[in-house]
Amino acid sequence: MARKPVEWPPRVFLARSCQAAMKILLSTVLCLCLASAWADHDDDHHDVPDRCLGLEMDAVTVSEEGMPFFFKGHYLFKGFHGKAELLNGSFPELDTADHPLDHIDAAFRMHFENAEDHDHVYFFIGDKVFAYYKHKLEDGFPKPISEVFPGIPDNLDAAVVCPMPDCEENEVIFFKEHEIYHFHVGNKKVEHREFKTMANCTSAFRYMEHYYCFHGHQFSKFDSKTGEVHGRYPKEARDFFMRCSNYSGETDDLERERCSHVHLDAITSDDAGNLYAFRGHYFLQRDGNNDTVKADTIETSFKELHSEVDAVFSYEDHLFMMKDNNLYKYKVSEPHVLAEGYPKPVKDELGLEGPIDAAFVCGDEHTAHVIKGDHIYDVDLKATPHVASNERPLSLIKKVDAAMCDPHGVRVIVGNHFYHFDSIQLFVAGKAIPEQHRVSMDLFGCDH
Template sequence: MRLLIQTFAICLALSLCLAVPTHHHEHGDDEQVGHGPGHKNNGPGHKNNGPDHKNNGPGHHHFDRCTELVFDAAIETKEGIYYFFKDDHVFKGFHGDGELTNMTFPELDDHLVGHVDAAFRMPSEDSPDHHEHLYFFLDNKVFSYENHKLNDGYPKDISEEFPGIPDHLDAAVECHKPDCPKNTVIFFKGHEIYHFDIDSKEVHHKEFKSMPNCSAAFHYTGHYYCLHGHRFSKFNPNTGAVHGRYPKEARDYFMNCPNYGDKTEKEHLEREQCSHVHLDAITEDDDHDLFAFRGHYYLSRIDGKSHAGTIESGFKDLHANIDAAFAHDEHIHIIKDDKMYVYNISHAVGEAHKLREGYPKTVKDELGLEGHIDATFICPKDHTVHVIQGNKIYDVDLNAHPPTHTEAKPIPLKHVDTAMCGDNGVIVVVKDDYYHYASPLTFIASKIKPHKQDVATGLLGCPYYDGKTEAEHIKREQCSHMHLDAITEDDDHDLFAFRGHYYLSKIEDKYHAGPIESGFKELHDDIDAAFAHDEHIHIIKNDKVYCYNISHTHGEAHKLREGYPKTVKDELGLEGHIDATFICPKDHIVHVIQGNKIYDVDLNAHPPTHTEAKTIPFKHVHTAMCGDHGVKVVVDDDYFEYASPLEFIAAKIKPEKKSVPKDLLGCPPKAHLQVIAMSRKKNYKNVEEMSNSLNQQYEDKVRPYIDLVDSLRALGIEKDLNLPAVAVIGDQSSGKSSVLEALSGVALPRGTGIVTRCPLVLKLKRNEKNDTWSGVLTYKDQTKSLHKPSDVGIAVSQ
């Protein structure tokens, strides 16, 4: 399809977890949940089945979710809050004490002989009456609630409401299209699995052989989880297949449990990188060192090295559950309750940060605001901190004394857990996902959510991606914003990129991704540098060089050469940590970067010799490579291109930065912007459905204009325009109106010659296939030529 969108104009109307737990049987920490006569509430010997049991009795048991607790059922409300049931208690959210179930669902009190057996949520779009329903199963009865009120006619027998489904269930979870072929409820009883078709009421029996029996099950952020004991497994809802390293400890991933066992530094690190519990705060300083806080723990990444520990070990006057944080001028500001703590940042991994004299001070004194703070962020080299309270944001000038703030502006999210701002824009975290915006202005004014991304894998460097297909592994490695550890290209133009535990290769233009140890079996993770030379790939880790024969077959392991590893000193004549290495095609000089210094090493010399150190125009480089088109120098998730090593060393001005995921690793455009396949559809159920219908190949052209309009709206320019402020010019029947309808969800008038005139005009035109990108921005009497998407932001600011 050649629906052209070369320059675009727009006026637009433009989930966790868990707490896992399992049935606590006499045999202890067994993953398998027993189903003998005492299981759940179907046996006469169940401990809470006595006739005198009352939910509100004076002696009800106090449960601690961080002990050997076994949840009986789990459900997500329409507000996105997860409820976990244990006997006559319910735990709301991922931390905190439980409360009696009858305080929220009083009607269950008449039937609650022990605990809720199973529960699931039926969203309104799947329900015959188009209302949201929560279903609870107790013995042989089912209860249906809407807005926490029991629906008329309930409770009913399970056999009446769900024919073919047995009584005394163990667990239930909803499965919607496309995860399941039809909208389905999955019921669990022992090893028996029942797929109940919501529309036809047909029942299909299945057996999930690879999965332990579930005491509870739930759906979260696109995945399905089975709880068994204090462990959990992620499973395929159609086959029951469990892929990857399961079961895992729920208290590591789905609960804030500070001290339930001894952990190594590596185990602490993995927990903080991979946990699905939402972050309390995240920030990055001007040196790109990152700090993330969750519960009692924090994670830091300093000079590319990660560390995890208790908050009190790094920030001794604090202990747990901070509210917000931002880094400014070599200090990290942490907000807890109504106090602000300011620490001098230590850039030594694991070293405690020192509280500045005179702190803590009140938030009122420091920011001029009162009330709970949800999130704060400040952009590099700026002195304005953005403060989020609920769905409002304030700008506070840190240079003003006393502090002053702007009037509140609404943000496009009901709630934000944390946020940060860096060179590439604003990261906004909600639960365990994040959204990326080009600037604070585009965040505030945005009408369409950007593509959501995973915090654990995209921000914190979680090394495990269980149950992924090859294509998903490839996309993750292509599109991750975590910095690369190393990248290199051989003389055949085959590419190898390394990040954490994984590597990405492109051989004869075909991509492959997998764990490093699958391709380089003597290595596991976190390499320091790499370069390819003479059909070998040299990988540096710590003080060793590993030299492998390159295999040009996809997925085939590369073989370590005999005699390796050798020391860096023996191979390169250098000592100390190596940040990056690169060698240009058909050359024998490898360029070695340490800090802001570079050395040239002659590989043909024995013993190896190197030049005197030269200074490079960067404080720190993550990796670099050299090919036919020059040198690419990678810093964070951007890279800079130079014609030669000499030009790189001598440069006084940085070239235009480019995106590593998009421009170097081939990350496909986001699926949330797809411009074709609209037909002339006028009505969309929600923004997500609308955005999913925009053709992904046009993101680079469309997204800059969305950002442009959002920026204009944020600057208040919109009120000066006679909206709709759009002119779309194209061939007859080229889809002009459909494009606007896709973005706004509003039906537009149709007819020959219909034109919208206004002060702001961005023109659409058809270019020949190989023509360069171009456009024009006009506002009142000003006109700017646009030659690339990044020109849009520059033109707006001017």
């Protein structure tokens, strides 16, 4: 007997229909939310600025630790290379949901030893100033600019600190369009001056005791008292203050590499006293006989390496160059010829996994001193197999960018500076860090 079709009671039918509709609605809403979230994520990704595209930075300063900070919109670039990160990750009060940030107008680090706010970092946004110490917002801030710096206008373009004797007194120089304000920190007196030979600054920066005015993605070095600009300026900021491969065509390779403030990746000198210094895609070579300097791409002279060397040392008329987990051995000659069988694993040649931070050999020794992290190792190059031994911690400098040994001692490069130690023992276990020297000026004769 055929079954009769089931006739649902009206209330049951209505309930099941509603359940089905709700499932469809929830699925649709979920899809829309996911699509919206993905779109937002994609938009955020595309909005992240790239310093190598020739950006006009909103503000530039150095942190309490001396690291350059470059600001653009909601983002912060730390140092001379690396990607942007969100500003509110480091200074959350500057960019909040209640007061979203468009851009920072100006920033500087107060750096007068006897000032109450020594090493405070100031940020200027509209008519407000924020003061940070050790990355924490000071009590009572933000405050009106007129309260903290009376006589200084709102909506500034740039600011830079100027200690004696660079300025006649300890001062802060503020820029707004064509107006220049010298604020005397001691008595809060303001002097108006005019810098006739310099374009309007979109940001300003004191670095290595020199003063730089940025206009767009170019900069000029200026006299802090007169504002005068000497030499061939403006210059491309990416050539000197950032590590970018797409350099401008207006700056020659030699000037850029000699005067760049970006740290070196590796450095060494050969038996003839020729110095080799590597940075990004380029290297500098200084002649040991007459101190002339030339620059070229790494790929031109060391074609198997292409770019970005981790460490290098010279031994028995060869350059041993490390990149990631590989070691390349080149004959010191013109052109530089890769030895047969190379590259080889760093582990096989030095007894350590790559990458290596720095390495050097002193004089006629047969020991390679290899730095990895904050430890140094010795490798006997005459022994077989090569084994990393005598591990010991570095006492004074915990992060080394490059190092070399010459007849005068050990030179250790950290950022834009190097330190000279009379012996490896003083470098490894010394009690006092020696005087800083500038890489660009003291090694390569640059004037800034």
